[in-house]
Amino acid sequence: MYPGRRAEAYPDRVALVMADTGEQLTYAEYEAAANRLAHLLRAEGLQRTDHVAYFMENSLEMVVAMGAGERTGLYYTLVNSHLTTAEAAWIINDSAAEVVVTTARMAAAAGLPDLCPGVRRWLMVDRPDELAGSFEDLAEAVAPFPATPVEGEKLGMALLYSSGTTGNPKGVQRPMPDLDPSDPLPVFQLVPKVYRTRPDMVFLQPAPLYHSGPQSATAESLRCGGTCVIMSRFDAGRFLELVEKYGVTHSLVVPTMLSRILQLPEEVRRSRDVSTLEAITHGAAPCPASVKRAMIDWLGPIIYEYYGSTEANGSVICDSHEWLAHPGTVGRPLLGEVLILDPDRNVLPTGATGEVWIKGATNFVYLNDPEKTAAGRSAAGDMSTTGDIGHLDADGYLYLTDRVGFTIISGGVNIYPVEIEEVLVEHPAVADAAVIGVPHDDLGEEVKAVVELTAGHRPSPELAAEIIEFCRGRLARYKCPRSVDFAATLPRTATGKLVKRTLRDAYVGAARPA
Template identity: 30%
Template sequence: MYPGRYAAVAPDRPVVHEAATGRTLTYRKLEDASVRFAHWLRAHDVGKDDHIAVVTVNDATALELYWGAVRSGVYVTFVNTHLAPIEAAYLVDDCDAKVLVVSAPLADLAEAIVPLTPKVTHRVAFDENTVYLSPAPIYHAALLRYGVSTQALGGPGTLGLARICDENGNRLPTGEIGTVYFERDDFSFEYHTDPEKTASTRHPFEGNWYTTGDIGSLDEDDYLFLTGRDKFTIISGGVNIYLQEIENVLALHRSIADVAVVGVPDADRGERVEAFVQLVPEAEGSDDAEDDIIGFCRERLSRFTCPRHVRFVDELPRTPTGKMVEGRLGELIAQYADTGALS
């Protein structure tokens, strides 16, 4: 969707309505504001293939920034506002942002990451004087698709033809659950400065198939049903959480001999993060030990990422070669799942 196209034929049609403020952004206003931001970028020597980062509250101004950048050939990275300063700074620095745009209410976070983001040459704040029913936080990439609903795949405007494959890349029959791949000839997505991660999204032997990491199945009419994420990722309250990152942190705790971080079915959030921990011989499981482990994690990762509970076990179910026995781990998870939340 290019806003200028709709501004020409329906300038007063609403694009976004902010329920909290009552503000309505029309296609004409979006077009004009994005043009102004594009001029600002050009005046500050930010052009094609450069990057900007945006740290914002739920403010429709973010869409004006996004389209101003897109029409200038500039890449945009939206930063999760719940991240710890060191995590937010890593994203800003890793995307090579020349400009950092921040909502005024997030000034404290912006100030905390200034010394950690030396590549940024321009820092801009916007507030209520800076001149979409939102189903998710504005920093979430899904908003840029304006709340796309599940639909039959393969037609105009979709991600491509959906294919369901097993762990070896072989296609699965209708109704069977596996990794969702999309077949698309004009696909050009890649992770910035991370070719290894980019390669992990590609099908092992089909050059024009890629995956977003979702798990699901197709019915007889080729409608796609998503059932979850890959085993290293969960979605809690609409936010992706990467379990391996948490395990890597907890493995450094002085009292932990072994750890498995998992998603436990949750009635409110879909899944919640919990950690099954095997302690070193001299340590004892207790409420204080749980608080210490969670606090250790919160010092290093954002609060929403860290386990809500730590479950102490005598031993984690591993094979002699160290591989986790998924079935037995699943039994542990089921013990703590909310009633009715198990899928």
């Protein structure tokens, strides 16, 4: 979030646009706003490596707040804007934030001051009068400060919390080097290769900025002098409309977004001029092969993939040509060496399935949780894992099978849900699918599919039987769902990750007889 010399060279270039309202900031305006808030943070007495938190929806002010933290040597935590008051308070307290910036749109923010005694100052965008006793209006608070840079700028960085798909969110803290903000961390110097960015690009950002991928992509857009168009929320038709309107060249999406775009009527897709697109990068969750192939068939070989995590412990990337030659891969390492280990942390041979570890990449700790940190790192500290399962082929390409916590063990056999989910979404009636293990008296667990239907299809026992039979024609029988349930919407985070613990909780105790 630090344009540096770009802002000096192109002060009148549009840096940020809010797609819903057309609101925008030039590079000069962005720099002035970020500098004013940076001065306020310094005046508050915050020192390098201190913590602040931002509880905000996608907005220009949110990007400005990140820019202020990134030039004052602070850890800034982006709190998921969909959380309840109690959930947001837990993260603010866990991160030891001393200043919090929020917005009037965040209804859950009103009760936070009573739950977060460690916060010294509460700032709110467009603060209503009734909250004047608890929050300062951000615009009024920064008005006395200059638009020039603070003295002795220092690189700050995001301290983000994982999505919590398998438990409570974890704060991911990386070491903060003592650098000028124009010198990003080595891992982020690789970001242009991940997103295929270039100077002067027009980047469409359809996802919540509190997640690591969207946050780093927006930061890269500013650092390279591009224009970033930010959506408040994703809508497939609106996405294509914005590509045409702004001449979008690049975007970062999640697989469910690609799926929703493909589900638009063909006449809608064909009616939009998307010829300016140079690169669409996807990540954060597995992409069904049928979806990826359809996108490449439609737009050409401009679909790129990355495998990474909030922990930024490594990066694996793949272009369209590589994927077509190695269907299903997420690519080869850009940063770090990928190893596949068994439960005893022995290296497995090529083609064998095990836990994915990355060696020689960046370090991290889970804030305030040494046990989780130790579980995800080797004793020597030179390898780390985030719990994914996969294998490598003879050419060194990585294939992800699932996550450790999602593996189904049925009759002593490991079953990986992602493989089944990819088959399910090929059925014409299935828009989205989740596969979980549910209790079984004899087998321990059995396979259950929970599916979201496409328009025009209705739940029925006959359709459930048809979907199971569809799987049997494509998978070994032991992998196929024994039952199919229907859901109006599957529980996914805003970045497309299935929150399977929500589904599992709903089926606890729902054992079926053998």
